[in-house]
Amino acid sequence: MRRLRGRHLLPLLTEHHLNKKDLIAPIFVDQTITVPRPIETMPGQNRYPVSAVGEVATRLFRKGIWALLLFGVPEVKDPEASGAFDPNGVIQQAVRAVKQAVPAMVVLTDVCACEYTSSGICGIGGPNRCGEVDLLNDPSLALMADIAVSHAEAGADIVAPSCMLDGMVITIRHALDQAGFQDVLILSYSTKFASALYGPFRDAADSSCFCGDRTSYQINPANGREGYMESRLDVDEGADMLMVKPAGFYLDVLASITDFGLPVAAYQVSGEYALIMAAAENGWINKKAVAMESLIAIKRAGADLIITYFAEDVAGWLDEDCE
Numbered sequence: 564m565r566r567l568r569g570r571h572l573l574p575l576l577t578e579h580h581l582n583k584k585d586l587i588a589p590i591f592v593d594q595t596i597t598v599p600r601p602i603e604t605m606p607g608q609n610r611y612p613v614s615a616v617g618e619v620a621t622r623l624f625r626k627g628i629w630a631l632l633l634f635g636v637p638e639v640k641d642p643e644a645s646g647a648f649d650p651n652g653v654i655q656q657a658v659r660a661v662k663q664a665v666p667a668m669v670v671l672t673d674v675c676a677c678e679y680t681s682s683g684i685c686g687i688g689g690p691n692r693c694g695e696v697d698l699l700n701d702p703s704l705a706l707m708a709d710i711a712v713s714h715a716e717a718g719a720d721i722v723a724p725s726c727m728l729d730g731m732v733i734t735i736r737h738a739l740d741q742a743g744f745q746d747v748l749i750l751s752y753s754t755k756f757a758s759a760l761y762g763p764f765r766d767a768a769d770s771s772c773f774c775g776d777r778t779s780y781q782i783n784p785a786n787g788r789e790g791y792m793e794s795r796l797d798v799d800e801g802a803d804m805l806m807v808k809p810a811g812f813y814l815d816v817l818a819s820i821t822d823f824g825l826p827v828a829a830y831q832v833s834g835e836y837a838l839i840m841a842a843a844e845n846g847w848i849n850k851k852a853v854a855m856e857s858l859i860a861i862k863r864a865g866a867d868l869i870i871t872y873f874a875e876d877v878a879g880w881l882d883e884d885c886e
């Protein structure tokens with residue numbers, strides 16, 4: 564047995580550390596409210612009105628969080644998802660508000676239509692071969708390009724397409740380049756599993772799929788090699804960064820896609836957050852210890868960036884630990 568020496572040198576002997584600059588905080592912006600509203604399924608998280616977003620960005624930036632991922636709840640939903648690419652849509656307004664309040668804040672936007680379509684489907688819907696309403700791949704590509712360009716026009720630094728369409732990355736890349744946004748990066752939700760852990764988010768973002776599930780375009784959780792292949796396709800299409808989502812249950816897949824040489828993000832999703840919060844609120848586990856352990860595990864598996872609802876907490880905890 565190897566004896567573990569030098570426990571008093573623990574920080575020196577630690578392979579991985581969490582840094583505030585690894586963290587991306589998701590923020591929900593809701594066009595239908597005027598004061599912040601707590602999200603029941605995600606204790607500690609809020610939906611914010613556009614008018615509060617500048618303040619939130621300032622607060623987070625002061626704590627050392629330097630990147631936000633914005634999600635929107637629009638006033639109106641329609642079959643064309645027109646709120647998603649409206650220059651005065653909720654995200655476009657929110658991006659401008661963040662940039663005005665904190666120009667140095669890195670702003671990421673989720674490029675998907677599920678919060679904006681009346682059906683809750685992630686793009687253009689229509690009947691599939693079985694006659695069910697389903698996401699139509701090719702007709703949805705132009706919509707994603709329009710959404711991404713409108714986010715870039717508002718000032719987004721990084722667009723993050725999350726709808727798992729084939730061809731979405733290359734379509735968005737061309738559209739951004741043509742519109743003069745060569746420097747806007749694409750963080751593809753390249754490996755996104757059809758997970759049951761998105762439930763709390765769908766409440767928060769008001770994006771439940773009323774028409775079935777998303778297993779026709781999100782990956783079967785049993786398929787690790789398919790998860791790897793999906794990221795490889797997005798590398799070929801020109802993604803600047805890759806992502807695995809959810810994070811904690813898919814660390815093997817996360818580790819496997821680091822070999823493409825691109826930065827890799829991991830999304831610790833709403834259900835992962837809710838599991839920890841629920842147990843912690845019952846006094847069954849220690850919130851800080853378990854949250855930090857979950858995040859260092861994601862880092863250890865190879866994530867360069869972690870999107871997590873614990874971002875603000877972690878910034879505080881890292882400060883405490885230095886004192």
Ligand SMILES: NCc1[nH]cc(CCC(=O)O)c1CC(=O)O
Pocket residue numbers: 673675676677678725760761762763764765831832833834
């Ligand atoms: N717009 C799609 C999107 N982007 C992020 C999440 C989930 C994030 C989370 O659960 O925290 C979803 C929902 C989905 O795919 O159903």
